[in-house]
Amino acid sequence: MRIAVIGAGRIGTFHASTLGRLREVGSIVVTDLDTPRATALADRLGAAVAADVDEVFARGVDAVVVTAATAAHAELIGRAARAGLPVFCEKPIAVDLPSTLAALAEVDAAGTVLQMGFQRRFDAGYTAAREAVRSGRLGRLHTVRAVTSDPAPPPAAYLPLSGGIYRDCLVHDFDVLRWVTGREVVEVYATGSDAGEAMYREADDVETAAAVLTLDDGTLATATATRVNGAGYDVRMELAGERDTLAVGLDARTPLRSAEPTGPEPADKPWTGFLERFAPAYEAEIAAFVKVVRGERANPCDGHEALHALRIAEACELSRRERRPVHVGEIGCSG
Secondary structure, eight states, X not given: OEEEEEOOSHHHHHHHHHHHHOTXXXXXXXXOSSHHHHHHHHHHHTOEEOSXXXXXXXXXXXEEEEOSOGGGHHHHHXXXXXXXXXXXXXXXXXXXXXXXXXXXXXXXXXXXXXXXXXGGGGOHHHHXXXXXXXXXXXXXXXXXXXXXXXXXXXXXXXXXXXXXXXXXXXXXXXXXXXXXXOOOEEEEEEEEEOOSOXXXXXXXXXXXXXXXXXXXTSOEEEEEEESOOXXXXXXXXXEEESSOEEEXXXXXXXXXXXXXXXXXXXXXXXXXXHHHXXXXXXXXXXXXXXXXXXXXXXXXXXXXXXXXXXXXXXXXXXXXXXTSOEEGGGSOOOO
């Protein structure tokens, strides 16, 4: 099997390296707008280099992994669909609904596979939480708390291209909330603070965000995110039910300090970023994609799942701007 990786940045490098370790993958083709970067990655992996995307599709690959800049995702998904190729794409499909729906329409018309990169679905903690909820071990779920905190902000130039903190960051929490609970978000009330550096205000974004989400069975969830958590990379979820409470992401490396005199010691080596924290999950999702391409398993996260998460993010952005609760049904969509 020959797989193309389009984009040789951090996550593209990680995925290409994972593919290189899978026995089912015979060869890899790498391309990037930064040709020296693509060449360096290919040399390290013993892969081939394609000068551009046109050459990738001309080489007769069996599948495509899209890790290019967000603005290119929808076009590359459509091109792969028209070529009859299965594609794995890092989130998002696009940062707006029309482009997302157009790409999904191409995939549906072609009858091809689109697997989205929501890696938390492959994390051991979130998987255990899903099993606990679905088995009834927690009893009736009444409260969910989700946290995503980055240790340092991205470059200022990235913010205007990101789609904003709800679409870029909290969309992971929205997706895994649906996946773990098996419920749909029906209403959101969101707010945010741009009290930090001027670059957030200049990008019409916020540095820190919070949302209250009501699920279709009445469960209440909160989701918070920040770009400036100096203690480290902190991603957690707490699920409270009538019988028990469970926490995801609470371990010896969680950047959380107890104020209690008998509390646990703070982490010696807190998580530094998403690639370190979720490395096993990223490996598992790419291994799953290879099995999907080979017809050995069903698609674990198709493009319509990404659409649901984006609609929640869109509702949160609308709620923040208009300072009111927003029903997710207000976010028009035919997908």
